[in-house]
Amino acid sequence: MKFRIFSFIIFTLLCFGQNVKAQQCENIIEDNLCNYYSQILGYQVKEVFNTKVFDLIDTWLNTPYKYAGKNENGIDCSGFVNVIIKAVYGNSFGCSSADMYNKLPHVSLKNLSPGDLVFFKTRGRRISHVGMYLGQDKFVHSSTSSGVIVSDLNQPYYKKRFAKGGKITLDESTTSVSK
Incomplete structure (x- = not known):
C-alpha cells in the first residue's frame, strides 16, 4: 500500500x-x-477496474478460511464477497453463495465483466461457492484449503464446477446492487 x-x-x-x-x-x-x-x-x-476493490484484495489476501468467518482471523467465500461489496458499493446481499446467486441476473462465462461474481457447484447440484471476477479468467475468493487467493477459471477444478456468473449493476438512484 x-x-x-x-x-x-x-x-x-x-x-x-x-x-x-x-x-x-x-x-x-x-x-x-x-x-x-x-x-x-x-x-x-x-x-x-476499481482501485478500492484491489486495495481490499491486497488487505485480505492470504487470510485463512473459516466457515461463517467475517474478519481477519478467518473468512468464508460469501463473507469475503460481502465485505468487498459492502465496502465498494455500500450494500450487501445474502448470507450464502446460494442467496447471492438467487439475487443477481445470471451471465455466462464469456459475458463476465470485472467485478461480477462467479458461482460454483462444489457440492453436487447446488451453488456452494462464490468469488469475484477480476478479468483475464482470474477471480478472487476464499478457498477452504488456502484462504483468500486468486485462482484461474481455467483450472480443471473450477472449470468443471463453474455454474454461472452474477452480473452486478448499480441502481444510480440508490447506489445499491440491484437485479
Missing part, C-alpha cells in the same frame, strides 16, 4: 513537472497500479 502511494506521488510529480498531457499521466499511473497489483496477485493485471 505504501509503495502504491509513493509511486503515485512520484509519477504525478514527474507528469506535472514535465508538462505531460493529462491522458499520458493517467496512462503512467494506471500502468504503475497494474504493475503493483500484478506483483501482489501473481498474474499480469492489464486493467485496474
